[in-house]
Amino acid sequence: xxxxxxxxxxxxxxxxxxxxxxxxxxxxxxxxxxxxxxxxxxxxxxxxxxxxxxxxxxxxxxxxxxxxxxxxxxxxxxxxxxxxxxxxxxxxxxxxxxxxxxxxxxxxxxxxxxxxxxxxxxxxxxxxxxxxxxxxxxxxxxxxxxxxxxxxxxxxxxxxxxxxxxxxxxxxxxxxxxxxxxxxxxxxxxxxxxxxxxxxxxxxxxxxxxxxxxxxxxxxxxxxxxxxxxxxxxxxxxxxxxxxxxxxxxxxxxxxxxxxxxxxxxxxxxxxxxxxxxxxxxxxxxxxxxxxxxxxxxxxxxxxxxxxxxxxxxxxxxxxxxxxxxxxx
Amino acid sequence: xxxxxxxxxxxxxxxxxxxxxxxxxxxxxxxxxxxxxxxxxxxxxxxxxxxxxxxxxxxxxxxxxxxxxxxxxxxxxxxxxxxxxxxxxxxxxxxxxxxxxxxxxxxxxxxxxxxxxxxxxxxxxxxxxxxxxxxxxxxxxxxxxxxxxxxxxxxxxxxxxxxxxxxxxxxxxxxxxxxxxxxxxxxxxxxxxxxxxxxxxxxxxxxxxxxxxxxxxxxxxxxxxxxxxxxxxxxxxxxxxxxxxxxxxxxxxxxxxxxxxxxxxxxxxxxxxxxxxxxxxx
Ligand SMILES: Nc1ncnc2c1ncn2[C@@H]1O[C@H](COP(=O)(O)OP(=O)(O)O)[C@@H](O)[C@H]1O
Ligand SMILES: [Mg+2]
Numbered sequence: 001x002x003x004x005x006x007x008x009x010x011x012x013x014x015x016x017x018x019x020x021x022x023x024x025x026x027x028x029x030x031x032x033x034x035x036x037x038x039x040x041x042x043x044x045x046x047x048x049x050x051x052x053x054x055x056x057x058x059x060x061x062x063x064x065x066x067x068x069x070x071x072x073x074x075x076x077x078x079x080x081x082x083x084x085x086x087x088x089x090x091x092x093x094x095x096x097x098x099x100x101x102x103x104x105x106x107x108x109x110x111x112x113x114x115x116x117x118x119x120x121x122x123x124x125x126x127x128x129x130x131x132x133x134x135x136x137x138x139x140x141x142x143x144x145x146x147x148x149x150x151x152x153x154x155x156x157x158x159x160x161x162x163x164x165x166x167x168x169x170x171x172x173x174x175x176x177x178x179x180x181x182x183x184x185x186x187x188x189x190x191x192x193x194x195x196x197x198x199x200x201x202x203x204x205x206x207x208x209x210x211x212x213x214x215x216x217x218x219x220x221x222x223x224x225x226x227x228x229x230x231x232x233x234x235x236x237x238x239x240x241x242x243x244x245x246x247x248x249x250x251x252x253x254x255x256x257x258x259x260x261x262x263x264x265x266x267x268x269x270x271x272x273x274x275x276x277x278x279x280x281x282x283x284x285x286x287x288x289x290x291x292x293x294x295x296x297x298x299x300x301x302x303x304x305x306x307x308x309x310x311x312x313x314x315x316x317x318x319x320x321x322x323x324x325x326x327x328x329x
Numbered sequence: 330x331x332x333x334x335x336x337x338x339x340x341x342x343x344x345x346x347x348x349x350x351x352x353x354x355x356x357x358x359x360x361x362x363x364x365x366x367x368x369x370x371x372x373x374x375x376x377x378x379x380x381x382x383x384x385x386x387x388x389x390x391x392x393x394x395x396x397x398x399x400x401x402x403x404x405x406x407x408x409x410x411x412x413x414x415x416x417x418x419x420x421x422x423x424x425x426x427x428x429x430x431x432x433x434x435x436x437x438x439x440x441x442x443x444x445x446x447x448x449x450x451x452x453x454x455x456x457x458x459x460x461x462x463x464x465x466x467x468x469x470x471x472x473x474x475x476x477x478x479x480x481x482x483x484x485x486x487x488x489x490x491x492x493x494x495x496x497x498x499x500x501x502x503x504x505x506x507x508x509x510x511x512x513x514x515x516x517x518x519x520x521x522x523x524x525x526x527x528x529x530x531x532x533x534x535x536x537x538x539x540x541x542x543x544x545x546x547x548x549x550x551x552x553x554x555x556x557x558x559x560x561x562x563x564x565x566x567x568x569x570x571x572x573x574x575x576x577x578x579x580x581x582x583x584x585x586x587x588x589x590x591x592x593x594x595x596x597x598x599x600x601x602x603x604x605x606x607x608x609x610x611x
Contacts, residue, residue, distance in 0.1 A: 223434065225431050225434065225435045226435065226437060228403075228405055228423065228429065228431075228435075229429060229431065229435045229436075229437075229496075230437075230448075231404075231405075231422075231423035231424075232403060232404075232423045232424070232425070232427060232428065232429035232497070232506075233425055233428075233448050233449040233452055233496070233497075233500060234424060234425035234449055234452040234453055234500060235448075235452050239452055243437070243448070244437065247437070247439045248439075250439075323480075324438050324439040324480050324482065325438075
């Protein structure tokens with residue numbers, strides 16, 4: 001362990017931030033050892049805090065209170081308001097483009113109108129098969145993503161801390177990572193016994209690389225001073241890993257998990273479009289083959305919603321362990 | 330250096346534990362970085378004998394090798410030649426017998442203040458109950474009982490450093506190694522921290538190796554000041570500080586203090602002039 005610690009020491013200088021050294025003579029005249037100024041920094045901080053608040057409130061009370069409230073409400077809701085407005089404008093433009101068969105380079109002649117998409121969606125909601133498509137996709141994501149999290153974080157932690165493992169594994173990552181999911185499809189079908197397993201494999205690959213790379217990044221940026229502190233408090237390698245490296249890497253791991261979730265949907269869809277009989281990607285592509293244009297858009301929007309929702313869930317799950325990174329006052 | 334006031338039982342235990350141990354010997358230690366043409370000798374054949382319980386300040390400008398020397402005692406760095414001994418045993422790696430206090434940002438930001446202080450005892454295998462009681466003892470020693478559940482990011486810089494000291498002491502180390510622990514604090518807070526460090530030290534009686542580039546700080550705290558200079562890093566003066574203890578910050582105007590300060594400054598000035606002439610000759 002210490003060999004590593006020592007190696008780290010030589011190329012890492014956590015204590016490099018030095019105060020600029022003034023000529024000592026200057027220090028002498030300025031410094032004033034006065035023990036009566038014993039107010040601690042805590043009370044000083046409280047005071048300055050209080051000043052800020054009072055300044056803020058005197059400014060605010062210059063406005064009539066009712067206007068004040070309306071203003072506050074507006075401030076709270078305005079981003080929501082703008083969002084809704086912006087979506088509405090988009091829908092109207094879409095509607096206009098389709099009913100007037102807009103065709104200037106981009107062709108809206110065969111594009112379903114927003115209303116027809118809405119009614120197709122409601123029709124699908126009454127169809128059990130629609131839910132099966134969604135559930136099958138969700139199951140694939142769940143299986144593939146779980147394996148990716150497990151292997152990705154594990155691999156990332158190992159190659160983040162071990163120079164030898166990194167040298168051995170990194171070439172694979174560099175070669176395989178840029179290959180898009182679609183390019184994997186033929187080989188995946190040849191490699192895996194069932195269509196299902198090849199789709200899950202492709203989905204897994206999509207999630208894997210962002211997770212590995214952000215884990216490695218997180219491990220690498222562990223402040224060396226914290227590792228040293230832990231060593232000086234008696235921690236051995238495994239404890240340093242558990243109590244310092246892992247928590248320090250968590251913010252980066254968390255963002256890798258969120259990105260990985262997005263990419264896994266991306267890859268899943270590639271797999272589902274080309275093979276399979278179920279899944280929301282299959283649903284979308286099948287709608288095209290059946291010339292059922294509104295369902296194409298229904299499928300797309302469902303994919304978008306599920307992608308956002310699952311990424312949001314990942315963030316939500318990670319949030320408690322990242323409490324310490326949040327800004328506070 | 331012992332506590333003047335009535336000694337509680339606990340204090341006596343601290344002293345008995347510590348006073349017999351904590352001798353640091355640095356024998357012909359040379360430390361260098363890099364190799365070949367890039368070789369940089371950071372510490373040049375240095376020998377020191379620091380008896381148990383002594384408060385030693387290492388004083389010198391930035392980059393002269395203070396941290397490097399301290400890190401070799403901590404066990405983070407292996408000397409190129411020579412040995413560091415703690416109580417006759419060679420230092421080969423970091424360990425809980427040498428408590429380390431860094432300049433800043435060294436608390437585990439994801440652990441509460443309480444968990445930070447209890448970390449050492451927990452690693453040492455104490456039960457949760459023991460860890461809690463040790464942490465509480467040290468929390469009240471640094472006057473931060475109310476902050477136990479807070480995260481380090483919620484504390485001021487001065488409070489964080491107090492927690493850092495408490496965390497290092499919670500292992501009852503024989504030596505406390507402090508690398509410019511107050512260097513990032515404002516002057517006012519620094520004075521308060523210096524006094525409270527002396528109070529704490531008077532209870533524990535551990536050996537302290539304290540790095541600073543502030544002459545006043547060194548004189549105010551130390552039994553002994555080692556002045557270090559760069560190119561390559563070495564000790565150029567070894568001064569005893571005979572000021573009586575307990576010390577209060579108004580001691581800075583006393584004649585002895587000013588005398589000592591003049592002495593320190595003249596050593597430093599001689600060195601910087603040498604360095605200056607060297608650099609202009611090139
Ligand atoms: N890890 C390192 N790698 C290379 N050079 C280093 C390293 N640590 C310190 N040095 C060099 O050693 C010298 C002393 O540094 P340091 O001990 O940090 O000084 P101080 O603590 O007195 O400011 C400097 O010249 C610095 O550049
Ligand atoms: Mg330093």
